[in-house]
Amino acid sequence: MSETSVEGLPVELISADLARGAVDLQLDEAAYPLDALYGAAYIFIDRCYVLIDRPAAGRWRVSLSPKQAGADAAQLRALAGEFANELLSCAWRHKITQDNRRVIEQVTTEAIAGAMGSPSLDDLAKLDFTGQALEDPLGIAQSWEEKYKKKKAEK
Amino acid sequence: MTELRFHRDVYAGTVVDEAVKRFGAFATFALREEPQHWVVQLTAPTPEREARVAGELGNYALGTTIKHGGARQR
Numbered sequence: 001m002s003e004t005s006v007e008g009l010p011v012e013l014i015s016a017d018l019a020r021g022a023v024d025l026q027l028d029e030a031a032y033p034l035d036a037l038y039g040a041a042y043i044f045i046d047r048c049y050v051l052i053d054r055p056a057a058g059r060w061r062v063s064l065s066p067k068q069a070g071a072d073a074a075q076l077r078a079l080a081g082e083f084a085n086e087l088l089s090c091a092w093r094h095k096i097t098q099d100n101r102r103v104i105e106q107v108t109t110e111a112i113a114g115a116m117g118s119p120s121l122d123d124l125a126k127l128d129f130t131g132q133a134l135e136d137p138l139g140i141a142q143s144w145e146e147k148y149k150k151k152k153a154e155k
Numbered sequence: 156m157t158e159l160r161f162h163r164d165v166y167a168g169t170v171v172d173e174a175v176k177r178f179g180a181f182a183t184f185a186l187r188e189e190p191q192h193w194v195v196q197l198t199a200p201t202p203e204r205e206a207r208v209a210g211e212l213g214n215y216a217l218g219t220t221i222k223h224g225g226a227r228q229r
Contacts, residue, residue, distance in 0.1 A: 034165065038221045045218050049210030052217065054162045054191075065210060 006077045016076045022049075022065035023076040025083065029058045032091050037062070039090035044083060157209045161193040164227075167220045168193055174216040182208045 005011035006023065016023045027037070037060060041050045049065040064079055071079070097104070139147055161171050171193045175184050182199040195212070199205035220226055 034225065038225060041217060042221050045214045049213055050217055051159070051213045052162070052165045053160065054164055067210070 004073070006073070006080060009077070009080070014080050016073055016080075018073060018076075020065065021069060021071045021076075022063055023080045025062045025064070025080060026055075027060040027062065027087070029060060032060065032087055033094055034060075036087060036091035036094045039094070040083060040087040043086055048079065156196055156198045157205050159195045159197070159209055159213055160189075161195070161213075161216060163191055163193065165220070166193060166216050167223060167226045170219045170223065171195065171216050173219065174212050177215060178208055178212050 003011075003015040003017050003024070006014045006016050013026050014023065037052060041052060041062070044050055044064065047067055049063075049067065051063040053061045053063070055061050062083070064076075064083060066075065066079060136142070172186075175186060175195060178184075182197040182205065185196040187194040187196070197205065197209060197212070199208050
């Protein structure tokens with residue numbers, strides 16, 4: 001193998017193999033989860049041969065090789081840069097999805113429940129209205145007459 | 156001979172089998188299992204064809220794994 005560094009980028013993260021016409025990226029799993037990697041790789045498989053490996057626990061290695069043979073160092077560098085940008089975008093979207101998962105699930109559930117339509121008379125007949133609807137320690141829900149009616153003793 | 160190593164955390168084994176069957180007409184394949192990898196060795200009549208079949212097989216395995224929700228979902 002004749003791996004060389006890519007201009008302006010650390011060799012331990014990105015290296016190019018001109019003989020093979022490929023560029024390898026070493027990535028940290030903590031920053032780039034597998035789902036983000038899948039997302040970025042899927043975008044590139046129409047113009048590159050993409051191979052993902054896991055050389056060690058917590059590390060990914062992505063190998064990109066353009067389908068058009070004869071890529072030079074500049075083309076490989078540009079390819080690695082585009083992939084890194086796409087990967088960052090996918091990782092960020094993945095994080096947003098994870099952070100908002102509960103909200104998304106709740107909104108989806110409410111939308112599906114709303115789409116089921118209003119309850120039928122039979123459904124309403126089955127509802128249990130015997131329980132206390134809400135606690136009212138200050139008597140706010142009481143009517144004026146109920147709250148201030150004279151007691152029998154006061155008459 | 157070209158050797159492709161598909162990590163089990165990334166690629167679904169059934170998809171690798173499917174990919175080998177799909178490209179069976181274009182090269183000769185030998186499959187092997189290792190603790191961490193599905194290993195595919197392929198041989199084609201010319202180096203150019205071998206490189207192309209290897210690349211397309213890798214893309215097919217990756218793309219199909221992603222379509223099915225990843226290696227662990229299967």
